[in-house]
Amino acid sequence: MSKKINQRLKDLDKPIKTNKYGAKKTKYNDRYYDSNKECVKAQDLDWMLKAGEIKDWQPQHQWELYVEGEKICGYKIDFRVVHNDGTVDYIEIKGARTYAFNIKWNLTQALFDKLTEGENARLLLNDKVVKQSFTEQ
Secondary structure, three states: OOHHHHHHHHHHHOOOOOOOOOOOOEEEOOEEEOOHHHHHHHHHHHHHHHOOOEEEEEEEEEEEEEEOOEEEEEEEEEEEEEEOOOOEEEEEOOOOOOHHHHHHHHHHHHHHHHHOOOOOEEEEEOOEEEEEEOOOO
16 A cells, blocks of 8 residues: 555544534634634624725734733734724634633733723623723824
């Protein structure tokens, strides 16, 4: 047998990776989202963009979380949405909450004013506002 066939047979024996919380990666517009809920939110944002309700949106916005000048960790929030009035929403779509998520989420909330300095911004978890940071004009 050829090496290619042997490798395929070995691959068949490997267990299929599944998410222990039941989330299924879902593809939309050539991008994979960690869950169907996240994918549906991306579709909603595209419709809002096409309808002119928002100015722009990006998935997987990266933040570096620092405390007293020391980097603690990186954090990717699911969506960054810019509204027509310039207000920015940072949206996390979450099903099951893990210990690691809770730590990063609490740290993000504590540092939100610093992370969004100069922006009129809101932090949302599953479309509910949990924190706001507004600059004076």
